[in-house]
Structure formats: C-alpha cells, structure tokens
Amino acid sequence: MLHGLAERIRQLQELEQEQLECGEQPECSKSTTTCRTYVWVIVESCRDCATHDSTLRHDETQYQNRFEKLKILVLERFPQGVRVELLVPLGPIPEERQAKGPSFRIGSFEVYLCCDDPLKPWGATPLNRQGDGCLGLCISSKLKSRAWPSMDAVMKRMAICMPEVPVQVTVQNALEFPLPFVSVTVLSDGKQVSKSLSDQAGSVKLSVPLYAPIELRAERGKFMEPQSKTLQILAPETHLTFTTETSVQLWQLETAKELVVFGRDPRMDLEEAVLPIPNLVPFQGSLEYSSGEAVRADLDGFIRSAKPSPDHADPLADADFVSCAGWRSSPLKKGEVHGTGRLVEIGRLGTPIVEVSLVTCCCLCPVPNARISVNGEHFGITDVAPVSCGVRVGEHSLLVEHNLLSAPGLCLPLNIADATTCGVTVEFPLDRLRFVCTAAPGTRAPGRADLWLVGGDLAQWRCSRGAPPMDAEVWLWDGELGSSLKVQAGALNQHDWSHMRTDEKELEERVSGLSQGGTACLFSQALTRPCASIGPWQVALHCANTECSVLRLACLATGDVPALWLACLMAQEDESADSAEDPLLRVHSPCCSAGAAGVAVSLNGKEVGVISDHGELKLPMGEGGLSYRGPCMVRIEGVPPCLLPGSTNEYVAHFQLTRQMDLELTCLLWIYWWRPEPEEEGEEEDAMVFVCANVEQIPDEAKPVVGRLCCLDAEEPEMILDGQSVGPILLRRSRLSQKCESAPCLVSQVTLDVAPPASLGPGVRFVPRGPPSPLQLRYEELGGCELQRLMCSPVVLGDLKRRRSESETEPTYEDVFETDSQEHYSEPAASMSHD
Numbered sequence: 128m129l130h131g132l133a134e135r136i137r138q139l140q141e142l143e144q145e146q147l148e149c150g151e152q153p154e155c156s157k158s159t160t161t162c163r164t165y166v167w168v169i170v171e172s173c174r175d176c177a178t179h180d181s182t183l184r185h186d187e188t189q190y191q192n193r194f195e196k197l198k199i200l201v202l203e204r205f206p207q208g209v210r211v212e213l214l215v216p217l218g219p220i221p222e223e224r225q226a227k228g229p230s231f232r233i234g235s236f237e238v239y240l241c242c243d244d245p246l247k248p249w250g251a252t253p254l255n256r257q258g259d260g261c262l263g264l265c266i267s268s269k270l271k272s273r274a275w276p277s278m279d280a281v282m283k284r285m286a287i288c289m290p291e292v293p294v295q296v297t298v299q300n301a302l303e304f305p306l307p308f309v310s311v312t313v314l315s316d317g318k319q320v321s322k323s324l325s326d327q328a329g330s331v332k333l334s335v336p337l338y339a340p341i342e343l344r345a346e347r348g349k350f351m352e353p354q355s356k357t358l359q360i361l362a363p364e365t366h367l368t369f370t371t372e373t374s375v376q377l378w379q380l381e382t383a384k385e386l387v388v389f390g391r392d393p394r395m396d397l398e399e400a401v402l403p404i405p406n407l408v409p410f411q412g413s414l415e416y417s418s419g420e421a422v423r424a425d426l427d428g429f430i431r432s433a434k435p436s437p438d439h440a441d442p443l444a445d446a447d448f449v450s451c452a453g454w455r456s457s458p459l460k461k462g463e464v465h466g467t468g469r470l471v472e473i474g475r476l477g478t479p480i481v482e483v484s485l486v487t488c489c490c491l492c493p494v495p496n497a498r499i500s501v502n503g504e505h506f507g508i509t510d511v512a513p514v515s516c517g518v519r520v521g522e523h524s525l526l527v528e529h530n531l532l533s534a535p536g537l538c539l540p541l542n543i544a545d546a547t548t549c550g551v552t553v554e555f556p557l558d559r560l561r562f563v564c565t566a567a568p569g570t571r572a573p574g575r576a577d578l579w580l581v582g583g584d585l586a587q588w589r590c591s592r593g594a595p596p597m598d599a600e601v602w603l604w605d606g607e608l609g610s611s612l613k614v615q616a617g618a619l620n621q622h623d624w625s626h627m628r629t630d631e632k633e634l635e636e637r638v639s640g641l642s643q644g645g646t647a648c649l650f651s652q653a654l655t656r657p658c659a660s661i662g663p664w665q666v667a668l669h670c671a672n673t674e675c676s677v678l679r680l681a682c683l684a685t686g687d688v689p690a691l692w693l694a695c696l697m698a699q700e701d702e703s704a705d706s707a708e709d710p711l712l713r714v715h716s717p718c719c720s721a722g723a724a725g726v727a728v729s730l731n732g733k734e735v736g737v738i739s740d741h742g743e744l745k746l747p748m749g750e751g752g753l754s755y756r757g758p759c760m761v762r763i764e765g766v767p768p769c770l771l772p773g774s775t776n777e778y779v780a781h782f783q784l785t786r787q788m789d790l791e792l793t794c795l796l797w798i799y800w801w802r803p804e805p806e807e808e809g810e811e812e813d814a815m816v817f818v819c820a821n822v823e824q825i826p827d828e829a830k831p832v833v834g835r836l837c838c839l840d841a842e843e844p845e846m847i848l849d850g851q852s853v854g855p856i857l858l859r860r861s862r863l864s865q866k867c868e869s870a871p872c873l874v875s876q877v878t879l880d881v882a883p884p885a886s887l888g889p890g891v892r893f894v895p896r897g898p899p900s901p902l903q904l905r906y907e908e909l910g911g912c913e914l915q916r917l918m919c920s921p922v923v924l925g926d927l928k929r930r931r932s933e934s935e936t937e938p939t940y941e942d943v944f945e946t947d948s949q950e951h952y953s954e955p956a957a958s959m960s961h962d
Contacts, residue, residue, distance in 0.1 A: 129263075131230060133254035135214055136167050136241055136261050143210075164210040165246060165362060166289070166337070168201055169263075170194055171214040171237035179233055190236060191217075193275065197238070200282055205338045207361040214239075236269035238281055246290040246337075246363065264288065291334040292363035298329045298345050300373040301432060301440035304465055305329025306347065306394055309369075314342040335360045345369045349427050350393045373441055374431040375464055377410035377424050377473070379451070384517055386454045386476040388412070390443065390464040393429070404470075412451030412476075414442065414459070421450070441465070449474035453520040455546050477517055480548040481541070484513035485527055487677040488554040488624075489650035494681045498528040501541060513550065518543055527553050530689060531560070531582030531680055555677055557624055557650060561585055561617045562604040564664070564696060565595040576664065577772075578604055578657065578694040582680045588688035592843070593857045608653035624650075648675040655779065657694050667784045669694035671760060672775035679774060692773040697784045710782045714763065714790045715742040718858065718873035721912035723792065727764040746782075757783075763790065767821040767918055769855070770795060794873060794914055796820060797854035798836065799829035800884065800927060813928050816881055816893065818902070819921035820874075820914055822855070829853055834881035834893075840864035840873055848881075874913040875906035879924050887927060895925040 143164060172194055176185035198211040215231045240248050241263035251262040266284045267276040298309040307327045313320040313335055320341065325331045335341055337360055346353035351371040358367075380387040388410055409428030413421045422442065424430050432442045443464060450456040454476035464471045483506075485497040499506050499514040501523050507514040520543045528536035537553060563585065566576035577595075581588050588594050595601065603617030613620040651673045657666050670693060672679075683689035714723040722742015728735055730746060738744050763776045770792045780788055802814040816832060819825055833850035842859040858877075864870045878900050883891040897904065901922050906913050 129252075129254045131214065132169055132239055132241060132263055133261050135169060135212070136254075139164075139167065139210070139212055162207055162362070165208040165242065165292075166205070166210075166248075167239075167241040167261075167263075168197075168209060168211040168285070169214050169239040169241055170197065170211065171231050171235045171239070173233055173235050174215060174217070174231060185234065193236060197278060197281065200278055201285070204282055204286075205361075209338070232270065234270060236267075236276065237265055238267040238276065238285075239263050240266050240285060240288055242290050246292065248288045248290045250288065251290075286339060289337045289339060292337045292360055292365070294333050294335045294360055294365045294367060296325070296331050296333060296343065296345070296367045296369065298325050298331075298351075298369045298371065300351075300371050300465075302373050302465055304373075304392075304394060306351065306371065309345050309347045309351070311369075312344045314344065315339055335365075337361070337363075343367065343369075345371070349425070349429050350374055352431070372432045373465070374429050375442055377412075377428045377430060378407050378470065379410045379412070379428075380404070380407050384478055386451060387472060388449050388451075388457075388474040388476065389470040390473045391470055392465050392467065394465075410451070412449060412454075414446040415448040415450055415456065416445050417447050418445075422446075443473065449476060451476055453479070453546055455479060455548075478519050479517070479543050479546045481516045481518055481543065482513040482548065482550040483509075483516055483525065483527070483553065484550070485509055485529065485553050485555055487648070487650075487675055488557060489677065490648040490675050491552075491554075492648075492675050492678055494529065494531075494555055494677065496529060496681055498536075500526040500528070520545065525551070525553070529555075529582075529681070531555070531677070533559065533584040556621075557619045557677075558621045560619065560677075560680075562606070562614050562619075562693075563588075563617060563690075564602050564604045566600045568596075568598045568600060574698060575667075576600075576696040576698070577692060578666070578669075578696055579690045580654070580676060580680065580693050581688065581690045583688035588690055591688050592846075593690065594688075604659070606657055606659040608650075608658075609656045612653050648673060651676045654693060659696065663698045664696040665784055666694045666781065667697045668761075668778055668780050668788055670773040670775050671777040671779045672773065695772075695788075708786060709745045709747060710780075710786045710788065712738075712744045712746055712761070712788050712790070713742050714738050714744075714766070714792070716792050716794070716912045716914050717860065718794045718914045719871070719912050721872070721915070723766060723912075723915060726766055729760075729762040729764070731760045732762075757781075761788075766792065767823065769793075769822045770820065770914075770918065792914065794858040795855035796836075796858060796874070796877065796917075797822060797825055798832055798848055798856065798879065799825060799853040800832050800881070801826055801829050811929075813926045814884075814887060814891075815923045816879060816925045816927065817921040818877060818879070818917065818924050820917040821919075821921075824921055825853060830884065830886075832879075832881050832884070834879060837878045837880070838873060838876045840870055840876060848879075872906055872911075872913045874917060875902045877902055877924075881925060881927070883927055887929075890930040891927050892930055893925055894928050896923060900924060 147163065172190045173185060174187060174190065176187040176190070179185050194213065201209055201211050240251070241254065241261050242248055242251070243261055247262050248264055251264040254261040254263050266288055267281045269276060296311050298306045298311070300306060305325070305327070306329050307325055309325040309329070309331075310322065311325060311331050311333065312322045313333050315336055320336065321333045323331045323333055340357065340359055342355055342357050344353065344355045345351075351374060354369050354371060356367070356369070374393055376391045376393050378389045378391060380389070389407075409426065410424050411428075413423040414430060415421050422430055430442045432440060443459065446459045448456045449459050455478065457474040457476045460473050462471050462473065464473070483499045485494040486492060487494060493509060493511060493513070495510050497509040499509065499516060501516050501518050506516040518541070523541040523543065525539045525541040526536055527539070537556070539553065541551065559582070561581045563579045563581050564576045565579060566574060589597070589601070604614060605616065606614050608614065611626075612623050654676055655669065655671055655673060657669055659665055676691060680689045680691050683691070712728060714726055715721060716723060722740060723738050724740045724742070726738040728738065728744055728746075735746055736744050758779045758781055761778045761780050763771060766776065768774050768776045772790060772793070782788075797819045798816070799819070800814050800816045803812050805812050831850045831853045832848050834848045836846045836848060836856060838844060838858060840861055842861045846856060858873050860870070860873055879895065881893040883893055899907070901924060902913055902917075905916065
C-alpha cells in the first residue's frame with residue numbers, strides 16, 4: 128500500500144507540473160494565482176461495488192459522496208497548497224497501469240496525509256524503502272474502525288498532523304533599517320511553539336505549523352513597542368516583515384558651559400558606542416517640533432516616532448530644537464544618525480544668559496566701564512549694552528567692579544531659576560561717592576576752596592595724577608544738595624535719597640522724559656544747588672550742568688580715580704562784596720597764567736562781552752545792568768568744556784559773596800597717531816602723531832601710542848604713555864617754575880618719544896618734527912599761550928615713517944625709554960634715529 132501511495136503522488140505531481148507549465152490552475156487552490164501543492168490528501172475508497180459479493184451490500188454512491196464531502200471540507204479549511212485525490216481515480220483503469228498502479232481494498236475508505244521531504248507530518252513515515260521522498264500517515268481508516276469516519280474527526284486530526292514549515296521573519300523600522308536582537312515568538316492556542324532572536328540583518332527563521340492559526344510576537348525591551356500578528360502560514364518559506372516605529376536614543380554630556388546632546392542608533396552596540404565615554408548619561412530633555420509639540424525622552428533617553436509609517440519615519444526629521452530644563456534650547460543639527468554606527472552630535476545647549484548692567488540710581492542710565500564677574504569668572508565690561516553672562520541654574524555670586532567703586536566693588540547674590548534669558552540691573556549706590564573740599568596750603572581758614580565729587584578710594588585719588596598737591600588741605604564736606612539731600616562727612620545720606628525716589632511711577636516718568644530729550648537726573652539737579660551747612664564755607668560758584676554726574680564720572684574713570692569739580696567755596700564774604708564796583712570775571716590758563724583773550728561771556732542768557740588780553744572782564748551790574756543780589760547764570764563760549772572746571776561751560780555765580788570770580792583752565796592733552804587716506808590708489812601715507820587739547824577734535828580712527836611725554840617745567844617732567852588710551856594727560860607747573868615769572872608756556876615744552884605701533888608692521892620708525900618742535904617753534908614766533916592755540920587745532924609732533932634703506936635701524940624699547948641724563952628731557956628725541 129505504501130508503494131501505491133508513492134506512485135500515486137508521483138503521478139499527480141507530474142500532472143500538476145504539466146498544468147503549471149501550461150498556466151492552468153490546479154485543483155488544490157481556490158486562489159486566483161497559480162500555486163503548487165505541499166500537502167496531499169489521498170483517499171483509498173472502495174469502488175466497483177456492483178461486482179462485489181451480494182452479501183456485502185456496498186453502495187458505491189456512498190463512497191463517492193463521502194469523498195466529495197471530504198474534498199469540499201478540506202479545500203474550505205485549507206484553501207491553498209492542499210490537494211485531495213483518490214488513490215485509484217474514477218473510470219476504467221488502463222491495462223498498462225493495472226500491473227504497477229495503486230490498488231484498493233474492498234470496503235476501504237482510508238484517508239492518508241502525505242508530504243514531500245523535508246515537510247514531515249506528525250507521525251509520518253517514508254513511503255519508499257530508501258527512506259526519502261514522500262512521507263505519509265493514515266489519519267482515518269474505515270477498515271480498522273469498521274465504521275464510516277467522522278468528517279469532523281478527520282479534519283481535526285488533519286489539522287493536528289499538519290507539518291511545520293520554515294518561516295523567515297524580518298524586523299525593521301520605518302526607515303527600513305533592520306533591528307537585531309529582537310525576540311520573535313510563535314504562539315498556537317496560547318502556547319509557545321518556537322522562539323528565537325533576530326540576527327544583525329534583522330532576520331530570524333522559525334518552524335511554524337502549516338495552516339494552523341498562530342500568533343507572532345516581536346519585542347525588544349526599550350527599543351520598540353511590542354508587536355503581534357495573527358495569521359496562518361499557507362506555504363513553506365513564507366517571508367513575514369514586522370515594521371516598527373523608528374526609535375533613537377539620546378545621550379547628554381554635561382560640561383561647565385554646555386550640555387552636548389548625542390543621538391545613537393539603538394541598533395548599534397551600546398558598550399562600544401557609549402560606555403567608553405565618561406560622564407555620558409541618558410538625555411533627560413525633549414525635542415521640540417515645528418507644530419508646537421514637544422516629545423520628551425524616557426528615563427533611558429529613548430524617543431520614538433509617532434507611527435511606524437513613512438510619513439513619521441524618523442523622530443529627528445521634523446524636530447527643530449533640543450531643549451532641557453536648566454539649559455538654553457539649541458537648534459537641532461541636521462545629520463544622519465541611523466545607520467552610522469556611532470554617536471552623532473545633534474545639539475549643544477548653552478547655559479542661561481543673564482544680561483547684567485550697571486545703571487545710575489538717579490536716572491537709570493547705563494554706566495560704562497564696569498567689570499562684570501560671576502563666581503570669580505570675568506565676563507566683560509559694560510558699554511551702552513549690558514554684559515551677557517552664561518551661568519548655570521542655581522545660586523551664584525555677582526561682582527560688579529568700577530573705578531568709581533572702592534574695593535571690592537558690589538557683591539550681590541544672583542539666583543537663576545530657569546533657562547529664560549533675563550536681565551539683572553545693578554544700581555550704582557550714590558553713598559559710595561565722596562564730597563571732598565580742597566584748599567591751597569594755609570588758605571583753609573581765610574581763603575577759598577574747591578568742592579569735588581570723588582569716586583573710588585580717596586587714598587588712591589590723593590595719589591593720582593589729577594589730584595590736588597600732596598600738601599593741599601583736604602577735608603570732607605558737610606552740606607545739603609537742593610533742599611532735601613543731606614551730605615554728612617562727605618557721604619550722601621542714603622535715607623534722604625531713598626525717600627526722594629520712593630515713588631516708582633514718578634521715576635518711570637523721569638526716565639520717559641529723559642528718552643524724549645528732557646532732564647530726568649534728580650541727583651545732578653540737586654548738585655546744581657549745593658549749600659554748606661557746617662562752618663563758614665559758602666558756595667560762590669558751582670556748575671549748572673544737569674547731565675548725569677555719575678555718567679560724567681564714569682567717563683573719566685579710565686585709569687586714575689575719577690573726580691569731578693562741583694563748586695568754589697568761600698570761607699567768608701569778600702571785603703569787596705558790598706562795594707559798588709562791577710564784578711570781575713577772570714579766565715586764564717594754568718600753563719603760563721595768560722588770560723583767555725577773546726572768550727565770550729554771557730550773563731543770564733545775555734552776552735556781556737569778551738575776556739581781555741589780561742584775562743579779565745568786568746560784568747555790568749546795578750542800574751542798567753544785572754542785579755547781583757541772587758544767583759547769576761554765567762556761560763563761557765570759545766573754550767572746550769573739557770578744559771573748564773567741572774567739564775562744563777555753564778555756572779551759577781553768587782556775586783553777593785565776592786566780586787571776583789576766577790576760572791582757571793585745566794591743561795589736558797590727548798596724544799594719538801592717525802594715518803590719512805591716500806590721495807591716489809596704491810600709495811601709502813605715513814602715519815602722524817598728534818597732540819590735541821580738545822577731545823571733540825579727535826578722529827574716530829585715532830589710536831593710542833606707546834612712548835613717553837617730556838615737559839621740563841612740569842610737575843612730572845616725564846610721563847609714560849602706555850598705549851591703552853589717548854588721554855587725557857594732565858600737565859601742572861612745578862613749584863619751582865611757578866615762582867619764575869619769565870618761565871615759558873608749559874605746553875610749548877612738550878616733546879614726544881614714540882615706539883612704532885606693531886600694527887604698522889616692521890620697518891617703521893618715529894621721526895619727530897624739529898628740533899625745535901612745532902609747539903616750541905610757534906611759541907618762539909608768537910609768544911602767548913600755546914594751550915589756547917592748541918584748543919583750536921591739533922598739532923603734528925612727529926611722523927611714523929617706513930624705513931627706506933637697509934642702513935637705517937629701528938629704535939629699540941630701551942632707546943625710547945632711556946632716561947640717563949637730564950639732557951634727554953630737553954632733547955627727548957635724541958635717542959631716536961631720523962632723517
């Protein structure tokens with residue numbers, strides 16, 4: 128019988144092959160596509176029952192009907208790959224096949240399940256002697272049971288005995304990258320049939336029962352959401368694909384100033400990619416998308432795409448920013464993370480930005496030249512704009528230093544709560560300023576004094592170049608500013624100032640008025656009305672400038688401790704105060720005591736005359752003139768404000784205290800070099816070194832110089848130019864030259880030795896003009912005051928020329944700063960080689 132089964136299957140396979148080659152549809156499938164048969168159901172059925180013994184009472188129709196019914200049930204239950212055939216086909220058997228063809232047994236209705244090797248039904252045995260080829264088993268026998276088989280029992284036994292077939296399962300993400308190490312499980316009726324892990328190509332081969340309802344599950348921890356499929360395998364070598372959502376794992380590396388975020392393809396080896404990098408931890412932030420959605424990473428840093436579809440394939444594709452609590456968001460760096468096999472940087476998140484500025488508490492104007500530090504780290508110097516400081520979230524120490532503030536400056540707590548950029552405004556405390564009176568030696572009791580507003584350390588101011596002489600009398604002022612601000616022991620009463628600015632709304636209105644061109648500085652307004660409260664000192668002359676005095680001091684704080692002249696004080700009324708003579712105004716230069724001839728003077732807005740050659744002007748008072756009972760507004764025209772006391776040209780004079788007012792100019796010089804534009808293209812002009820007495824005449828392209836300034840009769844005969852600023856440089860006559868009435872003008876003696884700037888390149892040398900210098904030459908020809916002429920226009924004292932021959936040598940540092948003999952002061956350029 129087994130040989131007959133094998134022969135029958137061979138015949139059927141040959142017939143099926145012919146049908147497939149002709150494109151015909153085999154009977155094994157209800158599908159519209161051609162397929163081959165994997166499982167053969169062969170039925171051995173009794174036939175030719177009319178020729179049997181009459182006592183058997185066989186009805187051949189019953190055998191045929193049961194076969195047809197079985198065939199219908201099998202094809203319905205297994206619609207593809209299964210074919211039901213009779214062991215002996217209907218119809219007459221050809222004589223040539225009767226000898227070797229399969230036979231049947233009387234009364235048989237035997238159902239056999241057969242497959243080709245390697246498919247093996249449960250309990251099947253080989254159908255030939257060699258043990259290969261077809262395998263089969265009997266799943267129902269009428270001869271053994273002596274009863275017709277139950278169709279349900281046949282179908283159930285057939286389903287149980289179906290062979291297992293190999294199935295290839297591929298797991299990939301939406302970007303079609305394979306996912307290795309995915310656990311794929313086969314379940315049948317809730318029981319595990321087989322289980323395996325996918326390889327590096329994302330594939331795994333499993334043995335699955337043919338035609339049995341099964342469930343395939345794919346899962347890999349955090350890398351993907353578990354997926355499952357319920358299906359039937361209808362053919363061997365079936366290829367199934369799981370498409371999962373695309374995931375990316377983000378890592379962060381925290382530094383002092385940045386949070387570096389990396390993206391990692393979860394398919395790569397974790398130990399090789401991450402563990403060798405110290406301090407690398409899973410990212411605890413989120414990705415922000417253009418739609419406004421923010422997707423936060425889980426505890427392991429994983430972010431998955433919304434859906435496993437091409438439109439939502441990559442979670443990084445539509446992301447715009449990387450954000451994390453306590454750090455500033457960063458634009459996402461576009462780059463390929465998947466498939467790279469390495470960590471890829473996708474963003475650098477910076478620390479929160481704090482905009483720190485120092486402002487005046489009187490008008491909230493920004494104070495320049497303030498040094499800003501946080502936790503000991505220097506971040507910059509304030510200008511018109513605040514200083515940007517990148518600091519971490521938490522509590523910090525803010526330090527604001529300025530030459531107006533004595534050491535250690537302003538130290539304030541700084542608390543950063545989140546990553547939002549914020550502004551911190553530090554108000555300059557007015558109680559750090561000092562009101563100081565100075566007077567010439569021996570003149571404090573009966574004479575005059577000057578009132579100064581000093582910022583910074585008083586001891587440093589006394590040692591600075593612009594301070595009064597060391598033997599001058601100095602004391603702290605007591606008085607009032609306006610009618611509500613008291614000054615006690617040189618310090619502003621903070622309680623009075625706080626009371627003045629308690630109304631915040633009023634302060635905002637003042638600031639709004641300042642932005643529209645109005646005057647809003649309460650402190651400067653109060654400085655225009657000083658009044659002594661202790662002692663005999665009375666204010667005879669004071670500044671009328673209402674610009675912010677703190678800002679004016681800050682602009683002076685470039686090196687030395689800044690100080691601003693405020694007023695002239697009288698210890699007692701002058702004997703001539705009650706006389707009928709007209710008041711006398713004197714304006715003169717300190718360099719040679721020459722009068723500022725030609726300077727126009729206005730009283731209360733009315734021009735009253737010009738200063739004479741002797742430096743004096745009588746002011747008309749009384750009948751037909753102006754009343755001197757009360758303050759008078761005095762305005763000086765023709766002199767740069769930077770050279771006048773208080774750096775202003777408007778004053779308030781009280782002529783009821785004295786009939787003689789003295790205004791002495793300040794001898795300030797600015798030194799710089801500048802190169803003019805060439806007249807023709809391709810030519811290069813030599814740079815020139817200038818001396819100037821009017822800060823408004825300095826061009827924007829001016830550069831400071833390194834060298835020295837020499838002036839024989841000055842209090843400091845030699846002053847070093849450090850190249851940090853163009854000035855100003857204060858010149859004062861020495862005590863010895865003050866006693867000599869025939870001493871020449873101090874400015875005419877100014878000479879320079881300059882080291883060539885490195886920015887001009889090699890081969891440049893300084894060539895002074897002269898001797899004599901242009902200032903001395905002009906003084907010898909014209910006489911008078913050289914400072915007053917320098918106020919009108921800068922003067923070139925030398926040129927920075929490029930060396931034209933190899934025999935010429937460049938000056939060295941020692942040449943420029945050599946001070947071996949006193950003769951070097953009278954001829955400061957002797958050590959410099961020139962044409």
